[in-house]
Amino acid sequence: GENVEQHPSTLSVQEGDSAVIKCTYSDSASNYFPWYKQELGKRPQLIIDIRSNVGEKKDQRIAVTLNKTAKHFSLHITETQPEDSAVYFCAASKGSNTGKLIFGQGTTLQVKP
Amino acid sequence: TAGITQAPTSQILAAGRSMTLRCTQDMRHNAMYWYRQDLGLGLRLIHYSNTAGTTGKGEVPDGYSVSRANTDDFPLTLASAVPSQTSVYFCASSPGQGNYEQYFGPGTRLTVT
Numbered sequence: 001g002e003n004v005e006q007h008p009s010t011l012s013v014q015e016g017d018s019a020v021i022k023c024t025y026s027d028s029a030s031n032y033f034p035w036y037k038q039e040l041g042k043r044p045q046l047i048i049d050i051r052s053n054v055g056e057k058k059d060q061r062i063a064v065t066l067n068k069t070a071k072h073f074s075l076h077i078t079e080t081q082p083e084d085s086a087v088y089f090c091a092a093s094k095g096s097n098t099g100k101l102i103f104g105q106g107t108t109l110q111v112k113p
Numbered sequence: 114t115a116g117i118t119q120a121p122t123s124q125i126l127a128a129g130r131s132m133t134l135r136c137t138q139d140m141r142h143n144a145m146y147w148y149r150q151d152l153g154l155g156l157r158l159i160h161y162s163n164t165a166g167t168t169g170k171g172e173v174p175d176g177y178s179v180s181r182a183n184t185d186d187f188p189l190t191l192a193s194a195v196p197s198q199t200s201v202y203f204c205a206s207s208p209g210q211g212n213y214e215q216y217f218g219p220g221t222r223l224t225v226t
Contacts, residue, residue: 032213043217089155099144099213103155
């Protein structure tokens with residue numbers, strides 16, 4: 001079946017450095033790719049998303065890139081801050097034009113002050 | 114505006130007992146979803162509903178049932194709980210009709226003993 005692989009599972013960076021999290025997906029029909037941030041004990045929150053007709057999207061310190069040919073997409077966080085510490089999940093739509101999401105396994109990001 | 118709420122916050126349930134997890138949203142979103150979150154496995158879709166009156170199966174539907182009698186409510190029922198259903202359950206909603214951004218409820222932590 002369709003799946004989403006996410007790497008790395010843990011990532012530790014110094015405050016001010018950049019962090020990159022990568023995901024690959026298997027369903028060539030997927031056309032919606034959101035990223036969620038989940039702080040400890042809290043609900044997942046949407047931080048950025050991208051659709052398949054766009055190669056890159058940026059929102060202040062975060063950006064997402066998509067390579068449809070290779071079926072992978074990445075989250076980039078620049079100038080990391082301690083409050084960026086959380087678990088990040090990527091997801092891909094199951095098929096196209098569907099709200100059903102398949103999530104990656106998550107990346108625990110630790111930003112050291 | 115409350116957004117999306119879930120009840121109860123947490124529950125300990127004896128194996129073999131039934132339970133209904135409640136989810137309510139006041140955003141008039143068409144689509145609603147139930148996920149379970151287990152360590153190392155990310156979020157997995159249990160059931161979904163694209164609009165009131167319709168439901169569908171996700172990745173891990175066995176042992177769970179849902180109903181969508183109206184736009185606001187999407188209860189999840191465990192007919193006969195088993196220990197493997199110990200998890201954190203998240204309900205989510207999205208506007209639908211081309212807008213797939215999902216907003217999550219605060220979650221229900223369920224322990225089946």
